[in-house]
Amino acid sequence: MTPDHPFSPIDVLASTLGFLASRDPAMVVLDAEVAENSVLGSFPSDYPQQFVKTGFSERDTVLLAAGLSLSGRNVFVCSQSAFLVPRAYDAIRTAVAIPSLPVRFLLTHSGLTAGADGATLQIIEDLAFLRALPNVSIVVPSDGLSTRKLVEGSFESKGPVFFRLSALPLPGLERPAGLDFHPGGASMLREGDGVTICACGTMVHEALRASAILSQQGIEAEVIDCYSIKPLPAQAITASVRRTGCCVVAEEHNSSGGLGGAVAELLCQSSPVPIKFVSVQDRFGQSGGAEELLEYYGLSFKEILSAVSQAWTMRRR
Template sequence: MLQGSFYSIREAFGRTLVKLGEEDKDIVVITADVGDSTRASYFREKFPDRYFNVGISEQDMVNFAAGLAAVGKKPVVANFAMFTMRAWEQIRNTTGRMNLNVKFTVTHAGYSDSGDGSSHQALEDIALMRTIPNFKVVVPADAAEVERSLPVIIKEQGPIYYRMGREYSPSITTGMDYKFEIGKAYVLKDGDDLAIMGAGVVLWDALKAAEELEKMGISTAVINVPTIKPIDENTIEYYARKTGRIVTVEEHTIYGGVGSAIAEVVVQKYPVPMRFIGSTTFGRSARSQRELLDYYGINAENIIKKALELMK
């Protein structure tokens, strides 16, 4: 695949899913009436007999996918992140407890559904999903990483929560030469004085902040942590020891999300001062995802502010 050939995250997802469907006839797609919005509709156009729309009934969607997994199919659930949480009980009991091979590939996570407001903005889903035994949780940084990681996700045995946004996908990993592995973090930029760690599109702000911090004489590492569970403990510990300071950034609540997962490693392996950037409340309506990230301080300016606090 050509990394970075799709600007939109959901476009990258839909088109990559079709390619995977051509290679593996056991892949089936299930959605709750959001095929067009998630771009799972591309799969429907190519493989209509392997595409199932259950309507606005997320609990049935999960149980139907679990049944398909139980008979050897490879179900890919394509849905909005927020409304997938409506079926958390079924995800836990039917998929998690039975360790079934269902992939929950969700879009419109975080603030990406900016126009529809807080009712559609999933800011708690990573926290909810990483508590379920057997589940892995992955958050690709951009469209290029979707292309790079989705084939690995589909081939992996067992349940996975794969979290994406909608359109906004600033270039973060485009052009990088690495093979995606579940459970591995990636160094976007090396540094000695401070480490910024995070997942998703906000890593663009982390790189922008690191560039400005370098101008101030602060050598700043930026670490992409796409796998929240199982998390790369070795890389986190290494940069805790190397830099002695960590700022985490995420498009999610700071309670139980990416920063919390990183802190759980740091406090056990090598405690260092940390700062956490993310959501602390519900979202709101806006004209764009970028507008909301700036409104809630999940941006380069706030990363720099927190970094300077740690450097005092």
């Protein structure tokens, strides 16, 4: 199926939120200063009654969201991940996660590709913070279609949902028709029996690029878009590594606490196989262009190729 959504995750937010707002008058979007980045498009002017600008007050924004949710509103919070997650962690934990309130967080500009503003704004450890919280769902969409479906689906969620979104333009992916997206789900983008590549967000695209080259070398990679970091699509991953016998995890996140850690925790208990990780190697980012940074920090198809060849030689037969 050709992608009917040639848009980036961040491009579809405004229209998706608009669709939800038109359907449900109790839906509210809180904006901790992302509207300036045109992430929300015309939403603020199209739905002024359902839009609250909260400014740079991340903890208070999360508390406001909790209160709105307690009074029956369907709340979305938009904020840059680098500000919201570390600053408001206490409020997220106490006021949203412990009481398990259905507040959805759209965390924009996550990862190294946040841009030239340097280490402070390039959060590479947000998944580690969030994964440690009980009661929450975390998703990292890799294209417009999955973002739209997951955001729409989160409307039915009974607990908090976090969306980790890259600012990078990501083209629509070719996916099997009629695919369903939900927390705990995964989408199989390519089948193969040589190696399992689990990836999320930006790195899904690099994984597909690597798999085309691997195929020429005679290794058929199985590429899983692990958009759901929590709950992890355990069955899809274990079923795949039982066929392939080795695994590579690729993510635009630090080497600890992200998708790699989650997959390793799963596999070492259920189906131990050699795993290699393509991630930021425990150091902070710096200024630079998005593409330059991905290359400099070793987050490209080249590192996936090298990780695959290492995992493949050690694979369980």
